[in-house]
Amino acid sequence: MAQVLAQMSNNFQTVPAECVLPPEKRPQELLPSPADNIPVIDLSKAMGTETERRQLVEELMKAGQEYGFFQVINHGVPNELMDDTMAMYKEFFHLPYEEISKYTANRTPMSSGKNQPIYWKDTIRHGLRPLEDQIKTWPENPARYREVLASYVNETSKAASEILKLFAEGLGLENEYFKGELSDDEYLVSHYYPPCPDPSLTLGLYPHGDVNLLTILQQDAFGLQFIKDGKWLTADVIPNAFVVSVAIQLQVISNGKLISPDHRVVTNSKTSRSSVCIFVAPSRKCFVEPAKALINDANPPLYKSYTYAEYMADYMPKMGSDVETALASFKL
Numbered sequence: 001m002a003q004v005l006a007q008m009s010n011n012f013q014t015v016p017a018e019c020v021l022p023p024e025k026r027p028q029e030l031l032p033s034p035a036d037n038i039p040v041i042d043l044s045k046a047m048g049t050e051t052e053r054r055q056l057v058e059e060l061m062k063a064g065q066e067y068g069f070f071q072v073i074n075h076g077v078p079n080e081l082m083d084d085t086m087a088m089y090k091e092f093f094h095l096p097y098e099e100i101s102k103y104t105a106n107r108t109p110m111s112s113g114k115n116q117p118i119y120w121k122d123t124i125r126h127g128l129r130p131l132e133d134q135i136k137t138w139p140e141n142p143a144r145y146r147e148v149l150a151s152y153v154n155e156t157s158k159a160a161s162e163i164l165k166l167f168a169e170g171l172g173l174e175n176e177y178f179k180g181e182l183s184d185d186e187y188l189v190s191h192y193y194p195p196c197p198d199p200s201l202t203l204g205l206y207p208h209g210d211v212n213l214l215t216i217l218q219q220d221a222f223g224l225q226f227i228k229d230g231k232w233l234t235a236d237v238i239p240n241a242f243v244v245s246v247a248i249q250l251q252v253i254s255n256g257k258l259i260s261p262d263h264r265v266v267t268n269s270k271t272s273r274s275s276v277c278i279f280v281a282p283s284r285k286c287f288v289e290p291a292k293a294l295i296n297d298a299n300p301p302l303y304k305s306y307t308y309a310e311y312m313a314d315y316m317p318k319m320g321s322d323v324e325t326a327l328a329s330f331k332l
């Protein structure tokens, strides 16, 4: 294993045995599907006329109900800040192994979770809230890490709350429904997927559901795929767009109206891929349940009520599982 790690900074000529997936777990559809499969939503309409805002809410709801994922453009996060953040993470992942291994618990390509196959990636993950406490634990190398990420988090949080507000409107909940404990916590996950000599043998990330409330990420190369009607659709790279995904808690609160999709990352042989993902999540003591306003005789609750801490305790042993498994204990 150590030998494989040591190769990380070099280009791989072959897929190390540790990373070859069993045949039944290998990806079948590797190529990007046509771009028009994935909704692209212009968030600037939130500031437009009342009609434009209503149209936007409808578009978002349709995307959230049919796909559970979409891309947003004109979201208010400055392009330069997005680019700077991406460049900063690329720099981070090219620092010497001794430096980044202080922060990457499972330096890979083989960061394998419990009962998980070995993924073709390297990952840093850390908390973001409360910012003033968490920032002290973030890397200091590259030197601008803390400054760039703090600005990025502030800006992406605004975009995420706007999207949550629009979802609240679309669901018929009060505008600020998701404000506060339901979206109090945030954490960062940034992945670096090196070029892979044979993408048919590996996955960057195995199919899974996101356990939080809402995920907002940027990527610099193709590889992220979401499942829809049994088919893997690829999220095209649109410069300065965010890929947004409904996560499991949002599916529960919407009582299944919005769907949290399983997704995965395929590798490619030509370029590396980086992603910077912000996960908006409830605080641990927060009570989560299908919103009362959505429940009536015709629409009984589909999920139990629980605290997020209870949810996480159930989820930890099955970390990285698909949405169905991740929700099994809480289904009614």
Ligand SMILES: O=C(O)CCC(=O)C(=O)O
Residues within 6 Å of the ligand: 189, 191, 205, 210, 217, 219, 224, 263, 265, 274, 275, 277
């Ligand atoms: O790298 C990506 O684009 C997706 C990462 C992801 O799905 C995750 O970390 O949960």
Ligand SMILES: [Fe+2]
Residues within 6 Å of the ligand: 208, 209, 210, 263
């Ligand atoms: Fe994910």
